[in-house]
Amino acid sequence: MTLEFTRSAPLTMGVELELMILSTHDWNLIRGAGDLLSLIDKEKDAGDIKPEITESMIEISTGVNTNYLTMLAELTAIRDTLVANAKRLNLAIAGGGTHPFQHWSEQRIFPKERFFHLHEMYGYLAKQFTVFGQHIHVGVSSGDEAIYLLHMMSRYIPHFIALSASSPFSQGMDTAFDSSRLNNINAFPLSGTMPFVADWNEFNVYFDTMRDLKVVESMKDFYWDIRPKPEFGTIEIRVCDTPLTIEKAAALAAYAQALARHLMLDRPGAPSLDVYRVYSFNRFTACRYGLEAGFIDAGTRTRRALKEDIAETLVRLAPHAEALGSTAALQVIQRCNEAGENDASWLRAELKTGQTLNDVVRRQSHLWVTGNKAADSPARQ
């Protein structure tokens, strides 16, 4: 039995964001998903809002978009619905890859069979999975194209990690990482990268083997950094922390879209196993140091600053962004890169002025509603 790869319009994009549900009393996570979802269910056209593994998480997702600005508009509408309903329950919503001071043991599994199954299988890892990521889908026309794009995209994974990093704090401590969230994911047996398969057929052979061995039941069981999503006809980038604003989330999606256009149209070389040899190291430094990380370019066999690599990529992507109508989005990325300031730096700066982690969460929740962090706004020139 082979996995059918749904054909989808190339270079379309969609975004999923996992968000935290907060108590406005102490700004800790609160088990509000059930109440919030039943309130939203009553509203029509509320966008796609779903439960996640623990009861203080909620996931929003967009439809299929071709344009950055329409995606931003859709995200804005979903965010506003979510926030308005949360306010009725005196709850708050926020972005960010980890909740700074929640204790994983206090989390409760959302009552859904799949989540109970995961909890049974993974034990405490399931509750520690109370971390919040952004998933970016990019449409491709075939399974073979998906495999090609996925391998080529792997080189750029550190870009996404460093640009989106928003999880410096975990369990009440500064972790010294910009993205501590990915460390939680590393613990899962099926995390990491997809094997170095050449095309969709080879992938199917691998998948069948794993399924026959009862290692997996479906694609959902792979927690890879990028994975093909045959039922959507997309590849799914899963390394991003949920940013603190939807503006940043939309800009990251547009960056992925422009990058995909470049890789698909310009065809800059063939997939190389060399990328995977340095992959873990590049991924680690990007998590640890964010935009101050170093980067090993497997192609040229040189070491450079990650910032430099992102700046160069942005230059290469400029014509593609123009064609896609997302120049403004790439400017958001550029400003973030040049300043060397991702959301993790914003959170650390807030802790200095706000003094406690409760204050940091309150401010990040406020930021999620207003999105007025000047650097992320496409309008600023």
Add this chain to the structure above:
Amino acid sequence: MDDIALLPSFPLAAANMILVGAILLCGLAVGQVFVRVLRLPRITGFVAAGLVLGPGVLGLLDQAMLGELSIFVDISLGLILFELGRRLDFRWFTHDRWLLASSVAESLLSFLFVYGTLRFFSVAPVYSATAAAIAMATSPAVLIMIVHDQRAKGPLTERLLALTALNNVFAFLLIALLFGFVHLEYGADWLRATLHPMYLIAGSAGLGFLAFLASRTLARWLGKREDSQFVMLLGLIVGTVGCAISFKLSVLLALLAFGVFAKNLDRDHDLMAVEFGPGGQFFLVMLFVITGAGLRPSELAVTGVVGAAFVLARLAGKLIGLGLFAPLSGISQKKALLLGIGMVPMSAIAVVMVQGASALYPEFGATLSSIVLPAVVILELVGPLATQWALRRAGETEPMTGVGA
């Protein structure tokens, strides 16, 4: 130096401290028995311990001793009402005005039903009204203690705390206003009847506001250090309780106002959300034991029917009021039912308020007590169980699952 001074002599020099220690340990022991053997909330155990030790049964704690211990009651109430006031978030009401409506409905219906019931049993209007006003309030002490003990956390818990804060505000204001009628009932003039309620309300709220201003100034200077802010708030709470007593204001209103201002006017978020934790437990255990000691089981037997009718009327008011507005406030009828049951504990605090301010007319206090206390006896014992059940059914309590916990 006289050798005799080295030896103890009667009355014992520190008899009060021995008494406090003994009360705490008795309360603790009975509380543990209730939890371990009877599987009931430990609060019920504390109250039962007080009941048995008090004048009603064994008489080991007599009225004079209870009088000396009243400082613990006042400080405990101060802590609880401040904490409760901080749960009254005005922004919530602007985002969900139906929440405010459901609170008004449940308070009003409890008042009307209880008033009607007491009038049916031929209780005089002014007594019926005051008793009905007391019936509006849910006991914040029981609620906060159960929430703490059960580690309850979630939307229903938050809603229960907010609704309780509100019905306490309504009850306190109404009771203060009813004092005017009490004055008239006992032949005082109109001036006194209007000025006393105004003095109570405005004075207590003003005192709470001053306490808030002081806390904010001090918090800015201290910075966000939990230990410093803890001591600062405790100091201000105890001081405010003292001022309220000295100026014959309402301790309850003043501290509730302090908490409400701290939650809603602290724009720059200088005040931290301090947990009173184990230190606060000391005061709470004392409060419940002393409350228990104030109960008379014999009264229950005499006026049991009125007491039971009172309790049922009150519950009906709360359930109907909450149920009516549940759909508009975005919660299910099941949640509304759980909220109503969670609000069953009646506030013995309101009785304290009435007794304090009706000291002028001892007869009034005594008559009122005889009307309200049977219901208080029932609800002090049943209430904690009801609240605990509601929170568990809502799935918001945290069973102790950790290894060795």
